[in-house]
Amino acid sequence: MFYLMLGFCVVWVCHFAYLTVIDRQARQLRRRLDARVNAASDRA
Amino acid sequence: MRRLLLALAILLLIVSTWIGLTQGQIDPLQRNILYVHVPNSVCALLCFVVVLVASVGYLATAGQTWDLVATAAAEAGFVFATILNATGMIFSRAEWNVWWTPSPRLVTSAILWFLYAVYLILQVSLPGAQRRAARLCAVFCIIAFLDVPLVYLSARFIPDIHRPNFSFDSAWQTAALMLGMTGTALLAGGLIWLRTSLLRDSLRLEQELLR
């Protein structure tokens, strides 16, 4: 039972960790894009 | 669209785990890890093939997207290979009371993990023009791919501690496993797709900022 739980925890943690990393990168990208758009519109 | 794919994949995974654990439970409880171990192993290898195809595509056409797909597939494959090795070790500890043993299948899985790790490190640490780095990683991938199947394919025909003697008793178990495979494959596809577009956007942003 313990091993089963351990196994499933490993699987879900790995998947969610990767998804979190991707999500964080996506947010950062969006933030930088917005900053750039704002900068461009300020200059214009 | 991509998020829909990912949501569907996760849903399938949950359903397969549910069916596997309730209707098609395998007798010693810990063997149920197989429901996640087998699909992940298939996906780890599948991602390797994707990286190979993308690498060959990049060398043939020098189109940037191929390189991005290769990197994305390598990252996803790395996650799957990690899960493959980790669940494999947990299963082996539960069944045979050893965390690891140098049997051909297990060694090949470890080598697969290392190949992914080295590919990712190469992607990150080769300086100079992006094109050059991409080319070198593609070359590495091709040689790596020629490296592994030789050992792997022959491992299928040799008796090995890795193959426990069990077969599926009921249709529920087969269903759970198939659902798990589909779910994991969809997850792999979705992750690669998502990651590729993310890489492409960040690259485009870098180019914009430099202008």
Place this chain on the structure above:
Amino acid sequence: MKDVWLGLRAILIKDIVVELRARQVLPTMVVLGMLIVFLLRMASEPASAGAGAPVMGAAALWIAFLFSGLLAQERSFAAEQQNGCMDGLLLAPLDAGTIYLAKLLANVILLTIFEAVIVPLVLIAFHLHVAGWGRLVAVLLLGNLGISSVGTLFSAAVQLTRTRGALLSIVVLVLLMPMMIPASFALLVLFEALPERVSGSGSLAFVGSFQAAVAYMLALDAVFCVASWLLFGVVVEE
């Protein structure tokens, strides 16, 4: 065909003469190999004294081989990079594959010289007895080709990076991992720690017999050499 041979010979002789004059890499390789063997002998004191000696000896030999081999591979393009010779090499009317073959041969020769020094040392340090010198030479040559083929290709690839040696190490070691199974099997048979045929489960049984081990190593070497030769042009193009 004649041009290929002339070009190859020119580069090969250049490399060997440079190495003989500078005397940089070969002594370092030999000293590194000796240190590794010595360290492993000291670190495994109780096991190496008796029945465990052939196993530790085989391990020490391959590890010394791998790490000193990496030194040799790095050398093969490091000097070119430093002195700007790389452009000269590429501008010469030579096929990239020819350059690769010349460098490969130079590395194989260096490693063979290294082998000649290290093998007697390992035999002495671990009190080993060799069951067939011809076969030992053949097995070591196969290992030599394996590490040199991949190492030469990627040595050209990692020249501009900061972590040059380390990057080359991880790339070459990971690609050589599958070869280490038949390689250690072959050495263990030659050091009389294993019978000629092994059955059961486990990776040594997977190899099965000495012939199978040699066949595996030969197949991997062939794949590496041909693939590296074909892909070398891709690696050095600008």
